Amino acid sequence: MEKLNRIYTAFEDYFSGGMLFIGLSLVFLNVILRYFFGQPQSILDEFSVYFVVWGTMAGLSVALRNDHHIKVDMLYNFLPLKAKWIVSIFANTVGLAFSVFFVFYGTELVQNYLMYGQKSTDSQFPLWIVNLIMPISGVMLGIRFIEKLYHRLKGGGKHWLNKNRGGNHGDSVPF
Numbered sequence: 001m002e003k004l005n006r007i008y009t010a011f012e013d014y015f016s017g018g019m020l021f022i023g024l025s026l027v028f029l030n031v032i033l034r035y036f037f038g039q040p041q042s043i044l045d046e047f048s049v050y051f052v053v054w055g056t057m058a059g060l061s062v063a064l065r066n067d068h069h070i071k072v073d074m075l076y077n078f079l080p081l082k083a084k085w086i087v088s089i090f091a092n093t094v095g096l097a098f099s100v101f102f103v104f105y106g107t108e109l110v111q112n113y114l115m116y117g118q119k120s121t122d123s124q125f126p127l128w129i130v131n132l133i134m135p136i137s138g139v140m141l142g143i144r145f146i147e148k149l150y151h152r153l154k155g156g157g158k159h160w161l162n163k164n165r166g167g168n169h170g171d172s173v174p175f
Contacts, residue, residue, distance in 0.1 A: 005147075012065065012140065016058035023051030043123045050130050057133045061140035064095075064148075081164060085157050092149045099142035106134030 026048035034040035063069045076087060113128035120127060152160050 008143070009065070012058065012062050016055050016062050018055070019051050019058060020055030023048045023053075023055055026051065046120060046122050046125070050125075053130075054133045057137040058140060060137055061144045064141060064144045081161060084164070085152065085161055088160075089149065089152050089157075092145050092152065096142060096145040096149065099138050099145055102138030103135045103142065106131070106136075106138055109134060 026044045030040055030044040030048065033044070060069075076084060079087065110128050110131050113126070113131055118127045119125060120130070154160070
């Protein structure tokens with residue numbers, strides 16, 4: 001199981017980082033073409049946005065995995081440890097429900113683009129491919145929420161409670 005987690009973690013990192021790198025490289029290339037050669041390419045602008053959006057959406061699960069997402073924990077920090085555990089389970093369950101919602105409606109959106117054959121204005125690129133990141137990132141988020149729920153519930157929560165007794169140890173926020 002640990003090996004599978006390492007492989008999936010590497011996939012998340014390389015996929016999201018790769019998409020961002022490609023998108024930002026396309027932006028850089030278009031800047032060079034615009035200012036040094038006077039030949040900007042609108043297709044580069046279009047595809048740079050697609051790649052940056054894909055990298056960002058895939059990066060949501062990386063942020064969740066590493067606890068680098070935005071959180072409001074002012075009230076949470078004042079709760080006793082057992083209440084933190086319950087709130088954490090609730091928050092991750094809501095996150096998992098959101099992921100299911102995201103996959104379901106993202107898939108519907110992709111199916112609509114496929115059915116109607118919509119394409120982008122500049123390059124005529126199929127928009128179903130562009131929007132495919134929505135159900136993909138929903139699945140990726142769902143995997144991480146399931147992992148977090150598993151770690152909170154493992155052994156009746158004793159492992160999480162023991163790990164977090166005596167102060168903040170990096171895992172003291174709801175997600």
